[in-house]
Amino acid sequence: MNPFSYGTVVRGDFFYDRKEEGERIVTTLSGGNNMVLLAPRRYGKTSLVFQVIEQLEAKGYTCIYFDFLPVYSLETFVSLYIGAIEKKQHNLGRLVQVITKVINSIRPKLTFDSSGKPEFGIEFTESSVSIQTLSEVLDLPEKLAQKGKKLIVIFDEFQEITKLNKVGFESLLRSKIQQQQQVNYLFLGSRTHLLSDMFNNKNRAFYNSASHMQLGTLPHEDTIAYLQAKFRSSGIQIGLHEALYLIGQTGDIPYYIQLLAAEIWQYMITSQTQVTTKIVDACAKQIVELKQDYYYELFDRQSVMQKQLLIALIHSGENIFSSAYSKRFRLSAASTTQKSILVLMDYGIIDKTDNTYFISDPFFKRFLQNYAS
Ligand SMILES: Nc1ncnc2c1ncn2[C@@H]1O[C@H](COP(=O)(O)OP(=O)(O)OP(=O)(O)O)[C@@H](O)[C@H]1O
Ligand SMILES: [Mg+2]
Structure with missing residues (x-):
C-alpha cells in the first residue's frame, strides 16, 4: 500500500x-x-x-x-x-x-x-x-x-x-x-x-x-525525516538533496508534498530503489499531464488581466502593486491588479502568505510555466 x-x-x-x-x-x-x-x-x-x-x-x-x-x-x-x-x-x-x-x-x-x-x-x-x-x-x-x-x-x-x-x-x-x-x-x-x-x-x-x-508550512527537517522513513519502509532510498528537491516542486505545501511523494512511490515501487531528481521531475510532469485538460480550461476561463497576472505570479508574488511590478509584467493600473487578485483569490486559484501572493496549486504553476515559455 x-x-x-x-x-x-x-x-x-x-x-x-x-x-x-x-x-x-x-x-x-x-x-x-x-x-x-x-x-x-x-x-x-x-x-x-x-x-x-x-x-x-x-x-x-x-x-x-x-x-x-x-x-x-x-x-x-x-x-x-x-x-x-x-x-x-x-x-x-x-x-x-x-x-x-x-x-x-x-x-x-x-x-x-x-x-x-x-x-x-x-x-x-x-x-x-x-x-x-x-x-x-x-x-x-x-x-x-x-x-x-x-x-x-x-x-x-x-x-x-x-x-x-x-x-x-x-x-x-x-x-x-x-x-x-x-x-x-x-x-x-x-x-x-x-x-x-x-x-x-x-x-x-x-x-x-x-x-x-x-499555520505555516511544515519544517523541512521533519518533512525530510518523514519522507526518508516512509520511502525506507518500502525499500526505497531518498537523499537529503532529492528530498529538498521534491519539497521545492510542491511550493512547500503539505498536501502537494504527499501527492508528489505518492506518485514517486507508485512510479518506483516495482523497479527502482533510489529517488533521483530526474525521477522527481518525471513524476511532477506526469501529474501536470494528467491534469492538463482541467488546467487548460481553468486558464482559458480567466479574463485577459487575470491571465496576465497569473503569468506574472509564476515569476514573483512580491510587491505586486508597485509600479516596477506593473512595468516588468506589462500590467495596467494597480487598481485593476487589485480586482484581478480578489477574483483569483475568490476562485481559490491564488493565495497569500504575509505579503506574498502565489499560485495555490504548484502543478498549475508548472503548467503555466510550460504554457508561457
Ligand atoms: N501534519 C501533516 N502530516 C502529514 N501530512 C499532512 C499534514 N498536514 C497536512 N498534510 C497533507 O495535506 C493534506 C491536506 O490536509 P488537510 O485536509 O488537513 O488540510 P486543510 O488545510 O484542511 O485543506 P483544505 O484547505 O483543503 O481544507 C493531507 O491529506 C495530507 O496529505
Ligand atoms: Mg480543511
Missing part, C-alpha cells in the same frame, strides 16, 4: 509535526478563549484540528466539529448543525428533551429500527427557518453542556457563513458566543482573506473576538 496519503484528513502514522501548534490551540481553548486558525488551502488545518479534538476529548471536553462547506441555506445549516451535535450525544433521550424545550419550531423524533437501534431525526414545523429558530439552535450547545463539562464547537470553512449573511447570521452568532459560558469556539478556514477580514475588520461582528493563529 502507498505509504503516502493525501486528499483526506490524515491521522496516526500519516500525520507528523504540528506539536506546538496543537498544544497552543488546546491551551487557548481549554483556557476558555476562542480561536481562529488561518492558513492557505491544503496546509493541514483540518488534520491538525482532528488531532486537537483527540487531545481535548482526552481532557474531558466534548468537541462538536461542523463543516460550513455543504451549507447553502438556513435549513441546511440547522439540520447539519443539529446532526453534528447529535453525533456527540450519548443520551439521545436528553437531546430530544432539550430540543423540545429550547427550540419552538423543530420537532425532534426518536425512532428505533428493527434491531432496536435508536434513530434521531428532526422535523421543521415552519415553512422556512426564522431568525428566532436560528437563535434557538445556536443556543443548543450551551443548553446541552452538562455542569462542569465544557463544550467546544469547531467551525471549519467558517468564511462560508457569509453566504447566509442576509439574515444577519454573523452578528447573531457573535452575540450568542459572547453570552455563552459553557462553550468555546474554534474557527478555521481556507480562504484566508475572507476569514481574516471577518476577524480584523472593525466593522464586522467578529472583530477582535478570538485569538489568532497562522
Whole structure:
C-alpha cells in the first residue's frame, strides 16, 4: 500500500509535526478563549484540528466539529448543525428533551429500527427557518453542556457563513458566543482573506473576538525525516538533496508534498530503489499531464488581466502593486491588479502568505510555466 496519503484528513502514522501548534490551540481553548486558525488551502488545518479534538476529548471536553462547506441555506445549516451535535450525544433521550424545550419550531423524533437501534431525526414545523429558530439552535450547545463539562464547537470553512449573511447570521452568532459560558469556539478556514477580514475588520461582528493563529508550512527537517522513513519502509532510498528537491516542486505545501511523494512511490515501487531528481521531475510532469485538460480550461476561463497576472505570479508574488511590478509584467493600473487578485483569490486559484501572493496549486504553476515559455 502507498505509504503516502493525501486528499483526506490524515491521522496516526500519516500525520507528523504540528506539536506546538496543537498544544497552543488546546491551551487557548481549554483556557476558555476562542480561536481562529488561518492558513492557505491544503496546509493541514483540518488534520491538525482532528488531532486537537483527540487531545481535548482526552481532557474531558466534548468537541462538536461542523463543516460550513455543504451549507447553502438556513435549513441546511440547522439540520447539519443539529446532526453534528447529535453525533456527540450519548443520551439521545436528553437531546430530544432539550430540543423540545429550547427550540419552538423543530420537532425532534426518536425512532428505533428493527434491531432496536435508536434513530434521531428532526422535523421543521415552519415553512422556512426564522431568525428566532436560528437563535434557538445556536443556543443548543450551551443548553446541552452538562455542569462542569465544557463544550467546544469547531467551525471549519467558517468564511462560508457569509453566504447566509442576509439574515444577519454573523452578528447573531457573535452575540450568542459572547453570552455563552459553557462553550468555546474554534474557527478555521481556507480562504484566508475572507476569514481574516471577518476577524480584523472593525466593522464586522467578529472583530477582535478570538485569538489568532497562522499555520505555516511544515519544517523541512521533519518533512525530510518523514519522507526518508516512509520511502525506507518500502525499500526505497531518498537523499537529503532529492528530498529538498521534491519539497521545492510542491511550493512547500503539505498536501502537494504527499501527492508528489505518492506518485514517486507508485512510479518506483516495482523497479527502482533510489529517488533521483530526474525521477522527481518525471513524476511532477506526469501529474501536470494528467491534469492538463482541467488546467487548460481553468486558464482559458480567466479574463485577459487575470491571465496576465497569473503569468506574472509564476515569476514573483512580491510587491505586486508597485509600479516596477506593473512595468516588468506589462500590467495596467494597480487598481485593476487589485480586482484581478480578489477574483483569483475568490476562485481559490491564488493565495497569500504575509505579503506574498502565489499560485495555490504548484502543478498549475508548472503548467503555466510550460504554457508561457
Ligand atoms: N501534519 C501533516 N502530516 C502529514 N501530512 C499532512 C499534514 N498536514 C497536512 N498534510 C497533507 O495535506 C493534506 C491536506 O490536509 P488537510 O485536509 O488537513 O488540510 P486543510 O488545510 O484542511 O485543506 P483544505 O484547505 O483543503 O481544507 C493531507 O491529506 C495530507 O496529505
Ligand atoms: Mg480543511
